[in-house]
Amino acid sequence: MTERILTRNWQIVNAHTLAVYQSRGGYRALAKALTQMTPEQVTAEVLASNLQGRGGAGFPTGRKWRFLPPPDGGPRYLVVNADEGEPGTFKDRYIMELDPHMMIEGIVITGYAIGATKCYIYIRGEYRPAAHRTLAALHEAQAAGLLGPGILGSGYSLDTDVIMGAGAYICGEETALIESIEGKKGWPRLKPPFPAVKGLFGRPTIVNNVETLACIPHIIERGGAWFAALGTPRNGGTKLFAVSGDVEQPGVIELPMGTPLRQVIAACGGVKGGRKVKAVIPGGASAPVLTADDLDLPMDFTSVAAAGSMLGSAAVMVMSEDRDMVYALSVIMEFFAHESCGQCTPCREGTRWSNEILHAILAGKGRNSDIDTLLDIARNMDGTTICPMGPGAAAPLRSFLTKFRPEFEAAIENLRNRARGEAAA
């Protein structure tokens, strides 16, 4: 039985309040960090934990913090990416609704480690309940001296506020998020410079995901080595899997890094109706689709990448044997066409074009050459764009069409025949 670490308080009534959080051991790690550790020691512990960014990129968190230049006395920012917009992902929402203090404790420890002077929590506009809970928790923490000036009587101060998004998936990309806070469209920036060097308001900035930050108190309290050992080599800790689609009990489940996919699905009651798996998206819509052949795949960043996909946000979407792959892909590409920020040519035009082709296929107007055209579009969006949305949109196109090509070929012909038949009738 996996020890519940991130989700340890989720079933406790009023766990979102400071009183309950503290009664269950909360903010002990913060006290330890501030009174017994230097910022560099905190960072070292996080490095040792093999914690990887939980937002989707999976970049080692400690290494990201190390990109910061030495402090120069000016402002330094921690930005919390709570823009959770990747289809299938809803784990950060629950951290904020059910246990916001775990995130806040992680924020303050992280702020201490990186020398942040201010923290902005950027919450997507659709997450009002989560924002209310977070704001309430921030006020509690401030009142209790766990946030704000002179935290726990130490010399460290951190000002923290929430800023709401207004409906744009692309603002989950860290530089687009920064642009949004700065009062502009969410257009990702050209890199370099990276945010650690020049981020929010031109200052050194670290952007971390909600779940990433929620891991921090545990790493500090029980040690980086402990956290690392929970998972697999280079992939430390437990992971929140947001499981949806054709499973009996969709929801968020916490399992060790490296849990086989089969077990993740089983932990959610297995495939609905006891059916067989046809396709599984392991990490949000931007992750290449897997098939029933991949059910033994360990769900960690390294292994999933080696299998040609990505763990991403660990948003697992299960599709059982009767599901229409053409329909599924068309829905996914609709998403990318709607959410493309439009800044650069390949993504702006490629997402719309592929969406149009897929809908034409569904309407019985497909052509046999469409599959190769779509594969070409995927190839031309991948690696030619400003931000990872290019590869993100290319991934489902390429993977669905490659792994289910016969189904697409048959669909093009069948739907065309049906449309002709209907027209003739």
Added chain:
Amino acid sequence: MSGELVRLTIDGREAMVPRGTTILQAAESLGIYIPRYCYHPALRIVGSCRICQVEVIGNPTPQISCFTQVAEGMDVLTDSPLVKRVRTAVMEFLLLNHPIDCPICDTSGECDLQNFYMTDGKHRSRLRHHKINRTKRKRIGQNVVLDQERCILCSRCVRFLQEVVQTHELGLFGRGAPERIDLVEGKSLDGNNYAGNIIDLCPVGALTDDDFRFKFRVWDLSRAPSICPFCSAGCNIEVHFNTELCWKNNAMRIGRVKPRLNPHVNSYWMCDIGRYSFHYTEHPDRLKQPLVREGEQQTAHSWSAALALAAAKLKQAVAGGTGRLAAFPSLYMTVESAFLFRRLFSDQFNTARMGFQSGIGLTGGDGFLLRDDRNPNRLGLELVKMDRKGGEPRDELLERLPQSKFSAVVYVQELPERDPPAELAAALRGATAALIVFATNATPFTALADIVFPICPWTEDHGTWVNWQGRAQWLTPALPPMGGAKPLAAALAGLAPFFGLNFGQGAPDELFDRMANEVPAFKGLTLPRLGGEGAGLPGFPASRLTTLTETKER
């Protein structure tokens, strides 16, 4: 920049460029042109069009050359299979929603979609669905027409208005493929004196010039360098014209005027006043032959006859030492013409009064290019000491002419609209003063003159102008003279022998050398030294000769 040099290889050729140079700039230094839409040297780099991507050996992902800085030992390919594929892909993506308006689009022939398609695209269209429809033919300024369908969203126009003139009339609205560039609500480019520059910047036919609309196909245009005369900035320009297709454009030879890069004077820009004021030079009321008044009519005469008549009238007017001459030089004159004019009408005639006052403020303007002084060569006339015998403001002298008992008036037209009213010419006739006029266009004033010499406007003239910076710039003719018009210097040189002076045919290089010898400010200068970008004259603060700041003063 530390000035440190970086060595890299581009397409197998070595380049040594300063640290901080981008791959695109380094390639240009080797004469390698990388296609680009959103990149422009005077605007912020946005890296959004993605066509300038190149292959950097060791990196599986192509890199945008407009933004990526060179690194020691970098090995770049601008023409590899990867680059070709990416460029063709970007071209295909851009053409997906682009209307094939070429047959009716003015930009055809100088369109970078056409150009890069031919060099780097040539894909066969796979498009079967509807293109996005947006607003076409929207007038967003006096002379600027926006076609949102043709727009490739390179955002150059938006950035120019944000960064260079900081007026923010345009924005890029929406999200994703349906994005469009449009005027901000309630704004217009009507009052923006730099609106025309966004037409230059637009790589496609999304922004077109309404003044030029449907006049000529661009491949029928010849181009010649010139200098804008309409203020003392002396912006470098290019005149685009066609002298053969006389059934087009109402037989007006000039199609349009565009800025020419001069980093010290006007950068890549010019103002709309300069851009759209050329029409008078091609107007049907251009004077094409010398006219002499006989009774109530003016009849055409040959140059030699008219010159002889003018000389006779002038001699007669000042005979006996009692007659007085009033002379009106033009602030549009070249320095060479001014030199001749002064030698003839100031040095020769001791009683001459010059309608010219120097020393008008050299500051002001709109804080960017346009200067308060709406003449190209005031400084030049001051340098040849046009008013050394006594000058007074032109308008004042004009006004008191009839009462002041001048026996002869020599008047050079600056611009047709600046001519005094016909009544003044009539009054002069009543006061029996000979009125001799050098003009480009016929006006009610010139119609009552005794002798009218047709001279070339700046589009057909040659000589030196000195701008507000103290920079001497060389004006060369863009077009052949219209009809029998001659450059003013040639006309004056034709008059000179009657007064014992010899200036040959008034050829520009001869005159320049003569003048350089006699006018201290020009000493030591030769025409070649004026070069393409002009030369600063001594005696002017060097600070004024520094590179133009690219942004409007706040």
Added chain:
Amino acid sequence: MSVCFDDQQEAAFQKLLRRYDEGDSRVLPGLTFAQETFGAISPEVEAYMARRLGVSLAQLHQIATFYHMFHDVPCGRHLLTVCSSISCRLAGADDLLNHIKRRLNIAHAQTTDDGLFTLEVVECLGACHQAPALQVNGEFHGPMTRAKTDELLDRLAGGRERR
């Protein structure tokens, strides 16, 4: 009708300006506040807010047209945002959407004549385990069925008759 904050709204706005006082961080919250206050980001509201926020109208209109939660015309009393992303579509979002459209007789981005409901089809709301999901004025509902949808709409409409 000229757009202007009343005293209470002005006080709240000033508080917002003090709260988001770094760089231009006031702009996005400021525009959100304007929409809550005035009901929509009309051209008049944009002109007013550009002045109050100290940014160009170009920038403000760019933001207003980029973020889909900003509307240029007011919504009905209840904004129904129905998720159309993959997990919800697999769970029957198409049917849910059609049911709502038929019941209310409106399409995406339209408002019922009585001003009660506005319908919007949106992308992933983060409620994939409660698919098919929707939000009513930002509050989550799901998994929706036809019956639950009717019940919800009835309740919101105050027990009015179904059309």
